[in-house]
Amino acid sequence: MTETIVVKIGSSSLTSEEGGLNRERIAFFAHELAALHEAGHQVLLVTSGAVAAGFRKIGYASRPKIIHEKQAAAAVGQALLMQAYQEAFGSYGADGGVGVAQILLTRADFSNRKRIQNAQMTIEELLKQGIVPIINENDTVATEELKFSENDTLSALVGNLVKAKQLVIITDMDGLYTEDPRKNPAAKRIDRVGQISDDILSFAGGAGSSVGTGGMRSKIDAARIAMRGGVPTFIGRVVEPGDLQLAVSGQGRGTYFDTSLHNLPMKKQWLGFHSMPQGRIIVDDGAERALLEGHKSLLPAGIRRIEGEFHAGDVVEVCNLSGQTLGRGVVNYDAWQAQAAAGLSSEEVRRRVEVVRMEVIHRDEWVTLKN
Numbered sequence: 001m002t003e004t005i006v007v008k009i010g011s012s013s014l015t016s017e018e019g020g021l022n023r024e025r026i027a028f029f030a031h032e033l034a035a036l037h038e039a040g041h042q043v044l045l046v047t048s049g050a051v052a053a054g055f056r057k058i059g060y061a062s063r064p065k066i067i068h069e070k071q072a073a074a075a076v077g078q079a080l081l082m083q084a085y086q087e088a089f090g091s092y093g094a095d096g097g098v099g100v101a102q103i104l105l106t107r108a109d110f111s112n113r114k115r116i117q118n119a120q121m122t123i124e125e126l127l128k129q130g131i132v133p134i135i136n137e138n139d140t141v142a143t144e145e146l147k148f149s150e151n152d153t154l155s156a157l158v159g160n161l162v163k164a165k166q167l168v169i170i171t172d173m174d175g176l177y178t179e180d181p182r183k184n185p186a187a188k189r190i191d192r193v194g195q196i197s198d199d200i201l202s203f204a205g206g207a208g209s210s211v212g213t214g215g216m217r218s219k220i221d222a223a224r225i226a227m228r229g230g231v232p233t234f235i236g237r238v239v240e241p242g243d244l245q246l247a248v249s250g251q252g253r254g255t256y257f258d259t260s261l262h263n264l265p266m267k268k269q270w271l272g273f274h275s276m277p278q279g280r281i282i283v284d285d286g287a288e289r290a291l292l293e294g295h296k297s298l299l300p301a302g303i304r305r306i307e308g309e310f311h312a313g314d315v316v317e318v319c320n321l322s323g324q325t326l327g328r329g330v331v332n333y334d335a336w337q338a339q340a341a342a343g344l345s346s347e348e349v350r351r352r353v354e355v356v357r358m359e360v361i362h363r364d365e366w367v368t369l370k371n
């Protein structure tokens, strides 16, 4: 099976602090991506750099902060960015290089089923035709409240959308350190992360340069989104020819974020990532422990509340009392039955509610999503 790799390159890797594109770096990255493509991977690029590429051209002295100035700079810079990629991908190898396509998305597109399905189908077709889709945020139409602002989150959502084998977030630092190495040179690099704990979050700080925006924190947040979608993530540096291949093969200069969800059987992958939950079941602390630590089935006694109109056989999301998603499962009860049985002991359920099985969700029909 062809494996799909999503690569995200941040502004700090493509542009200089004074603004403007670093064409040498763009050519380098394009050739790294083209080599990956030639090695048989389907490759998608999520690239930043439009604002950084455009602001000097438009006459601003430094990266603008006001939204419509940023949008204007992006409108100028995006064309320059694509032109640079087109040339660079086109010059790869002997026979006309690798074709590229521009896709601009907004956060709102991801919450509209029709629009995101369209994007997905377009991307699939492009990949089938051997084209590398180059994706950025559609800065002109993204409203302030709904802007990604950095592209890390966008790349994670794209990774989940195409069910990528891996998300590679390229930045100017070779991974996550225990503290920003620019502030503390004695900070230590973390090679592998299995779970994004509060400690991991506390290590990550803001942007390191005047062109970068999200810093390490937004990359860790993105890794978390990707991991929840079953997509393992690499955050690190790609500076020498062959580095991208090394990153994909597990020997890159950076931090790997593993997700055991990736190795789930197909049925559970569908359950966890591609199913459409029809409702929510809110459970108490005891049920949370039983599901997550005891790997047990969900019984009526642990249910606090039901939301939505689901039927036996539907997929539902299960949340704890603070609203965090614990996982998803196929429910054996209709919503009204689950409501009637909520909080009751199994004995009481048998007497009062007509149900086929005692487990509201059987552990074989469950996938944990909380990490």
Ligand SMILES: Nc1ncnc2c1ncn2[C@@H]1O[C@H](COP(=O)(O)OP(=O)(O)O)[C@@H](O)[C@H]1O
Residues within 6 Å of the ligand: 009, 010, 011, 012, 013, 170, 171, 172, 173, 175, 176, 177, 178, 179, 180, 181, 182, 203, 204, 205, 206, 207, 208, 209, 211, 212, 213, 214, 215, 216, 217
């Ligand atoms: N714990 C950390 N480990 C590594 N880098 C960190 C950490 N905390 C903050 N950073 C900063 O995050 C920066 C990368 O993010 P950013 O500047 O937004 O780059 P990009 O443009 O690639 O998205 C690094 O240059 C570094 O200074």
Ligand SMILES: N[C@@H](CCC(=O)OP(=O)(O)O)C(=O)O
Residues within 6 Å of the ligand: 009, 010, 011, 012, 047, 048, 049, 050, 051, 052, 074, 136, 137, 139, 149, 150, 151, 152, 211, 212, 213, 214, 215
């Ligand atoms: N869409 C914007 C992305 C902004 C940005 O700088 O993102 P990043 O480098 O990922 O922190 C652009 O192309 O300039």
